[in-house]
Amino acid sequence: MVCDWTTQSRLWHLFIAPKVPHLKADSRRIPPCFPASCGRNRVFLMELTILGCRSGMPADGQASSGYLVTAGADTTLLLDCGPGVATALSGLCAFDALDAVLITHVHLDHCYDLLPIGKALLSAGLRYPVDGEPPQDDVRLARRIPLYVPAGARALLTQLAALFPVATVPALDRAFDLAFDVHEYDPGQPFAVGAAQVEPELLAHAAPNCGFRITSADGTLVYTGDTGRTDALRRLARDADLLLAECTLAAPDSGPHGHLCAEDAAEVAHRAGAGQLVLTHFSSADPGQLELFRDSAAALFAGPVHVATPYARFPIHQAREALQ
Secondary structure (H helix, E strand, C coil): CECCHHHHHHHHHHHHHHHCCCECHHHHHCCCCCCCECHHHCCCCCEEEEEEEECCCCECCEEECEEEEEECCCEEEEEEECCCHHHHHHCCECHHHCCEEECCCCCHHHHCCHHHHHHHHHHCCCCCCCCCCCCCCCCCCCCCEEEEECCCHHHHHHHHHHCCCCCCCHHHHCHHHHHEEEEECCCCCCEEECCEEEEEEECCCCCCCEEEEEEECCEEEEECCCCCCCHHHHHHCCCCCEEEEECCECCCCCCCCCCCEHHHHHHHHHHHCCCCEEEECECCCCHHHHHHHHHHHHCCCCCCEEECCCCCEEECCCHHHHCC
């Protein structure tokens, strides 16, 4: 069956928005960009929202790396959390509505805003210091947000939080044991978060970086994090419905740092048989350069090619089956 925009909007209000109560009111009024065809009367509940798409530090009003993924009606994941992502996320959903945060690697542009989010979560359970009372060094939240990080990241993040002590409320220095439930994942070892199955795969970058393959009943998303060219990425992206690929460089590079250009990302999407490609992690917001990236990728990959922009939404669905 073919759904026009009005039908899509009604489906959103009737079936999805009521099941996602943590979405801010404005977000619930705006239906996502569903595909034109909703085969077998299904409404697709897996979706990618871009929070930040810049490589390195925020620039031009755009945050660093951060992506919100919904899987089913009740699973919300944050992929990476660079500078500026906390602000972008706060416009869409409450921090405590996250079911998990997944970090590809511990370069600052992919993880720094974990600290602001952690402190915000703690603040909700703290009282303002009162004269004569001892400093509050603990807080009991309804739940801690699962945080999945590479091996060794727990100690590094704890050190980060300790750099900014709050002597009158020392509980604020404990984001990574009071606000987050930290798990150090192993490459190649899958784990489940709600309706999603997550497979981390070690790729090629200056810091150990795992791409993520996230699968739900409605589709599969693969996110590269930061990586250079590697056969492991093609294996990870095999038959993905959507490949979210970094596109830092203007031309192919085989140096030690590990990044992709548009042609690299398109080649992976083509060889892996991906359904669609979303380019991200840009060093510039120049429209001409971004259009060149899109055109370069489209010359090598026959599927839809998109350029990530803040708050853009992309449905993730099993196109090979859903449109029948």
